[in-house]
Amino acid sequence: MNALIAMGTWCVDGLSRLGKCAVFFLRTLACCVTPPLKFDRVIKQIWFIGWKSMPVICLTAVFTGMVLALQGHPTLRRVGSEAFLGPLIALSLIRELGPVLAALMVTGRAGSSITAQIGIMRINDQIDALELMGLNPFRYLVVPNLIAFVFAMPLLSAIFDVVAIFGGYLLGVRVLGLNSGAYFGEMNNYVVLHDIATGVYKSMCFGALIASVCCYKGFHSRYGAEGVSSATTRAVVDASVLVLVWDYLLTSLIS
Amino acid sequence: MKKQRFEFFVGLFMALGILSLAILSIRIARNEFSHSGGYEVQAVFTNGNGIRAGSPILIAGVEVGRVKQIALKDYEAQIVLMIQPGVVLQKDAIASIKTKGLIGEKYIEITPGGGEPIAPNGVIRDTEPAMDFEAIISKFVQGNVSKPAQ
Numbered sequence: 001m002n003a004l005i006a007m008g009t010w011c012v013d014g015l016s017r018l019g020k021c022a023v024f025f026l027r028t029l030a031c032c033v034t035p036p037l038k039f040d041r042v043i044k045q046i047w048f049i050g051w052k053s054m055p056v057i058c059l060t061a062v063f064t065g066m067v068l069a070l071q072g073h074p075t076l077r078r079v080g081s082e083a084f085l086g087p088l089i090a091l092s093l094i095r096e097l098g099p100v101l102a103a104l105m106v107t108g109r110a111g112s113s114i115t116a117q118i119g120i121m122r123i124n125d126q127i128d129a130l131e132l133m134g135l136n137p138f139r140y141l142v143v144p145n146l147i148a149f150v151f152a153m154p155l156l157s158a159i160f161d162v163v164a165i166f167g168g169y170l171l172g173v174r175v176l177g178l179n180s181g182a183y184f185g186e187m188n189n190y191v192v193l194h195d196i197a198t199g200v201y202k203s204m205c206f207g208a209l210i211a212s213v214c215c216y217k218g219f220h221s222r223y224g225a226e227g228v229s230s231a232t233t234r235a236v237v238d239a240s241v242l243v244l245v246w247d248y249l250l251t252s253l254i255s
Numbered sequence: 256m257k258k259q260r261f262e263f264f265v266g267l268f269m270a271l272g273i274l275s276l277a278i279l280s281i282r283i284a285r286n287e288f289s290h291s292g293g294y295e296v297q298a299v300f301t302n303g304n305g306i307r308a309g310s311p312i313l314i315a316g317v318e319v320g321r322v323k324q325i326a327l328k329d330y331e332a333q334i335v336l337m338i339q340p341g342v343v344l345q346k347d348a349i350a351s352i353k354t355k356g357l358i359g360e361k362y363i364e365i366t367p368g369g370g371e372p373i374a375p376n377g378v379i380r381d382t383e384p385a386m387d388f389e390a391i392i393s394k395f396v397q398g399n400v401s402k403p404a405q
Contacts, residue, residue, distance in 0.1 A: 043262060046269075047261045047268070050265070050268045050269075050272070051268040090283055094279065152268070154276070155276070158276040158279055159271060159272055162279060184282075188284070189311070190285075192309075196276070196279050
């Protein structure tokens, strides 16, 4: 009997939490498409999410490209097709690794701090203060983040792709002694525009996902320092897990 | 001043991102725009295995065009070749399907002839289908290879 009650409670709780997330997301979307848009906040968030993530994106990208080359080269050499190193690196980056790794890095760097910022505003009653002043907190806090994430993520993942392909070039051509014409020339034969479009769609979806998860967690953070810290942790974990799950779903839908 | 710095870096970030997208779609991806010019030539193969729209067409190893489309006609593979302008093919040129390496991708190699040039939408009559490795191997396995006379 107790087990049944526990199961029912768990189900209802889960569903109502899901519904709260959906209402939050829809409210944000509604505020996105209706004026007024806080344009200077959007610019500031693009600066924060996009520009300030560049160093970490570039650093991880170079090493991702180099490790792909390092792992791919011996395997391909065994079957005598080292020329496919370029397509291997380019395709895996453009289709999967670029959007996903960039999203994970941005979640850790920018998403967590957005959750913490909104969470602290919540526990200091600053969000209530905004509402009292007649400002819609969604417009002021959530919408700029969502738009900035959706704008910045495709650009960040494109930068990730280019830097990682360059990293693969550094290791494959300069260190392992592959022919540079083969590295870049073979890419042209295998990468098509559809792959790049897929990567852009994916990273836009990831941007929307990260922004809504992180803002939602901050908005519904519990009180006290512990509440904010647990909200931040949950936001990063949930956003990362959702990015990977959503990546699988999108890949199976698109291809 | 502080606000302008934000905007400067946002602009720089946008420029870098769009530049990366441009590099990806122009340098890295197969360029679908630059091959749109040219003229079409048709070729009919008994076996078009491995050829797709976009497969390269080479003369002496130099790319001169791409396959535009492939369709079935009278139980044969009718392939439309998009040849770059300025490349002249002769009526007795030979089109053959070849493979880059043993397991690489398929492409169409054109051996030039010596006759009059083909008009646009003309047909290459001499074609060689893709080599069927399985058929060759099974011939060897079953011992049907004709031995030289002793």
